[in-house]
Amino acid sequence: LHELERATLRSYESHLRIHIEPQIGQMLLEDLTPEEVRNFIDNVMEEKTRPMAVKVLCSLRAILSVAQERGWIIGNVARQIRLHKSRRRKHERVIPSKDEIRLLLTKVPDRHKPFITTAIFTGMRASELRGLKWECVDFDKGLIRVKERADRFNEFDVPKSDKGKRYIPMSPEVKKLLKTWEKQCPSGDLGLVFPNGAGNVETHSNIYNRVFKPLMVQCELVDGKGKPKFGFHSLRHATASLMIDRAWEPKRIQTIMGHSSISITFDVYG
Numbered sequence: 001l002h003e004l005e006r007a008t009l010r011s012y013e014s015h016l017r018i019h020i021e022p023q024i025g026q027m028l029l030e031d032l033t034p035e036e037v038r039n040f041i042d043n044v045m046e047e048k049t050r051p052m053a054v055k056v057l058c059s060l061r062a063i064l065s066v067a068q069e070r071g072w073i074i075g076n077v078a079r080q081i082r083l084h085k086s087r088r089r090k091h092e093r094v095i096p097s098k099d100e101i102r103l104l105l106t107k108v109p110d111r112h113k114p115f116i117t118t119a120i121f122t123g124m125r126a127s128e129l130r131g132l133k134w135e136c137v138d139f140d141k142g143l144i145r146v147k148e149r150a151d152r153f154n155e156f157d158v159p160k161s162d163k164g165k166r167y168i169p170m171s172p173e174v175k176k177l178l179k180t181w182e183k184q185c186p187s188g189d190l191g192l193v194f195p196n197g198a199g200n201v202e203t204h205s206n207i208y209n210r211v212f213k214p215l216m217v218q219c220e221l222v223d224g225k226g227k228p229k230f231g232f233h234s235l236r237h238a239t240a241s242l243m244i245d246r247a248w249e250p251k252r253i254q255t256i257m258g259h260s261s262i263s264i265t266f267d268v269y270g
Helices: 006-024 034-047 050-069 098-107 113-122 126-130 172-184 204-218 234-245 250-257 262-269
Strands: 143-146 166-169
Touching (some): 006 050, 098 234, 113 234
């Protein structure tokens, strides 16, 4: 457990406290059957969402695995449980159009233009942008090296997978903007490319509430309630889609996006 990320441990604790303990916490481990687990997960799916049920099931499996290793139970009854496919229509992934991308780049304030432009044309995750350091920006070779990220607690860590460690080519526009931004960037001991005003790691909430959301509102890319039409992660979707639209070689797209397999790249964006 000590090897798990802080965010992962927090998720396990949340699933245990909110879902597992209230519904099956009173049962003895030896009395827990596949049928009991199935009923429990079905209840979670009815009350919440299928993605949440998947997460809760994974947490329960992990808990029972520890119990099995310690000899408290013979087998892990949650391992044989498979979630039924949702009958609901799949949530449609919203990907910004070319016109919407042009609008964002036109309306974004000069202070945030390097950040938004880099996000759109590199496909970097928000955590990777927040953790990017100048030492990883090679202007001579025109490459950005992704070797670490800043998590939700503003602490540095390696990417979640080996494929996440990668080199991303800079477009001429990104290279030009970053060269100019380097001279204006708030200084700090961390040497971050996109820090807050004090030179420290910027929080994800500040990026969304102070940069991305106001930009979306300014561009009128909102729904009837004034809520942004898409989230910040959609800029990453836009990057992959643009690469596919330009007929880039599939393996190259997979590598730049940091996907574990080519099927993910094309099943999601193709």
